[in-house]
Amino acid sequence: MNESGRRGPNTGGNRGDGHNSRGARGESHRNAQGRERNRGPQRGFSANAPSQRTRRADPARLVAFEVLRAVASEDAYANLVLPARIRHHHLDKRDAGFATELSYGALRGQGTYDAVLAKCVDRPLSKLDPAILDALRLGAHQLLAMRVPAHAALDQTVGLARAVIGAGPSSLINAVLRRVSARSLPEWLDYLLEDESDETRIASVRHAHPEWIVRALRQSLVAHGRPANEITELLDADNAAPVVNLVALPGIGNLDEAFENGATAGELVADSALSSGGDLGRMSSIREGTTRVQDVGSQLVARAVVGVELGSAPGTGEKWLDLCAGPGGKAALLAALARQEGATLLANEPAEHRAKLVRQALGAVPGDTWTVRVGDGRDVGKEQPGTFDRVLADVPCSGLGALRRRPESRWRRTPKDLADLGPLQRELLNSAIDAAKPGGVVAYVTCSPHPAETTAVVDDVLRKRTDVEQIDAGAALDAVSLTGSLGAGHELTAQLWPHVHSTDAMFLALLRKKP
Template identity: 50%
Template sequence: MTPPAQRRRPPVRGKSFKGSPRPISDPPRAVALEVLRGVDERDSYANLLLATVLERTGLQGRDAAFATELSAGTLRMRGLYDAVLATLVGRPLADLDPAVLDVLRLGSHQILSMRVPSHAAVSTSVDLVRATVGPRPAGLVNAVLRKVAARDLDAWVGQVVPEGADRLERLAVRHSHPRWIVDGLDAALGSDGAADELPALLAADNTVGAATLVARPGLAEPAELLVDGARPGVLSPWAVRLDGGNPADVPAVRERRAGVQDEGSQVVALLLAETPITGPDARWLDLCAGPGGKAALLGALAAQRDASLVANEVQPHRAELVRQAVAHLPSVAVTVEDGRTPSWQPGTFDRVLVDAPCTGLGALRRRPEARWRRKPEDLHGLVRLQRELLLSALDSVRAGGIVVYATCSPLVEETREVVEHAAAQRPVRLQRPAELPADARLAGDYLQLWPHRHDTDAMFAAVLRRLPE
């Protein structure tokens, strides 16, 4: 589904939201609006911007939780809300001041998806638009949101689904995903013989996943992360899941002996470290290491086996994040190179990880704005880059060594098709990932995790063993 407001870039009319014309007496809603404007105007990452704004404003506790749900929830469901608003506004959504449109989206989320009384959602939205844009659009916001409140969410879905829509279009509207993404996820599940799971997957994309911690081997034990409300992970022995609370309150996290890392990402690192190889096992490579989470886990595992890790990242600012993540691990060297044309000699490494740049559509629970930021045409350039990086990784590993190719996307163009292309270009053998749940495997010996099955990001991984020429 392409939401109406996405068909062309909205012109800025009136005041752009860069600060309040007058003081705002409702900080949580003002924070949520600032996040939405940052995502729209500067392509900010919502989670990073939210953390910055919460720290600046000093919001804590229930106010911070409200601002978090309001901003993230509105971003998730924006496509559905835009479809609803398009029937009520009386003009193309692209003709609205972008800040006014975001206020309408925030109000719609409170009315249709949060336990906020309709009258409160309407009145606070009117106050918010007065404070941030001015008095002129207040009447429009009041009238439109009163109409939104006349139906519940299910009734609105029935109202806005296009007449004659097929099954996938109905799911795209109901679960607020662009149609091209729904098509891609349907194909990925279908290749696993699980196309009937698509509604569950789309619903899972719209939930909030529990924060997952990783104890870094040799520096922390999972047991010390089991604070109140925590439970052991399922797929990684180093994982602990928090059902509530702030990860920064855990001492080991503050001391960087542990970190926050999705369990699916931990599994990818463990695949590289634990797949058996013969011969030397002293030199490991993380080819696309930024921002450093997998490199920190791999570096800790390598140190326990007297191995060293090269953590490479092409972007200098991301390489600095890697340095910060591995600062406590002397066995890790950080390099800044284009992974497609590295300076090291072929066959230098025993184990290589390629966590390739991708659409990120496997992490929509944590990055809800990605579904609106990505476009189908992004795939062409990404797939070309992924193919080049995987071939470079296969050239960097010695015969008998392994390469793990991973993406945080389940789309077949970015996953199996990239691996199949590499297998036709280099002497490799695909190896079945060991000791993982049976429902995490696809036919063809690939690993595919799913949020609705495993409560992780939709991580893909393939283990390729390099064969002699």
């Protein structure tokens, strides 16, 4: 163990060292020279003398703090900010792992930690400076869910605050975190919920999900043929640090370098691997784009649309369309498969900056296989009707199926997002069908299990059209999986689950344009 007290993640909490604190008042105790006055035996900074207190920011904790600040103040995504901050501060593999667990853990558990902190601060959390609140969340995660000794969690978090926020706020942070350390996480949960009888509220606090998402996921389980009592397993899976999934672009890349770096072969789909993480950017195959980070659920749905037989006589030179291609992960896999099949791919993306990401993702595939179009996907069906043999419509959605990989999303999304996205999803699916040839196949995909974004959209479109029929999506997934039996199918659609398949909660519906 180093001076910052790191041991790695643990599901259990750590108790405090029993020192008293002066409470969470945050009032000034400075003398005329600006120095803190001695407050007697209950002084709350730490057990150390002033000359022994940490006054610098530990680099790994600083990275985590910067990630939380970017997420809160810039609406950034943690998975994009974190690697850049790790490289900026030159963290080694061990410190990078600590920063990752601290960042993602504090973001995932934010709702639970805020409920704890609300009992330890004498004002509404909304009245705290956002930077102070982020520091408190980082300290709470170390105290309650990591194998960091209480004295190290306190000392290092206060040192971070002194370095980047100021000496005054560090006093408040020290006092509040001492109160947090007085109970373990199970003890805090029992205390917070001792008079609570509402099951949704209990699940929300215990599993750090907003109440509306708990209800939505329970409804989603039932809608896709699974028992509602699996909700606890699903919420737990959302909170587990996901294994990094890799894919080698078929016919272009291989996984040799990944295996040399400790990865293991994927069990669900060909050309995939499971990585323990670390700085994957150090791998040349990752930098070159021949091996990519991609959830196995995304790999499966992309392969499924390619594997389905067309409803017309086979021909040569098939044309494929990725209607909503940004940022390009599925497009790269589709392009590599298209190259093997003698097909070509049009990747459509409405935003230029995301289209640039698509081009970068496709860069490892020879350029005569693919083209990028910048434009509204709703216009493709009008401009190029009856053109494509295979169409992937991975539409914008709430992302409720990827909460384990995007921990900040659960606190950003609202029920209104579902209502706002519904019309767009229907328009894109109709455009995809219009763009398909007679006999062509359309895959409607979301990274959300919510029925408002999945079955309701497909049912609405099918009710209003007579030129399309549904194909068994569960069978299509089974056909491209290594197991041959995923058990994801339900009433011709298919739904993958984190707690069942160790994938994101990807939804797939397959439609065939009638010849």
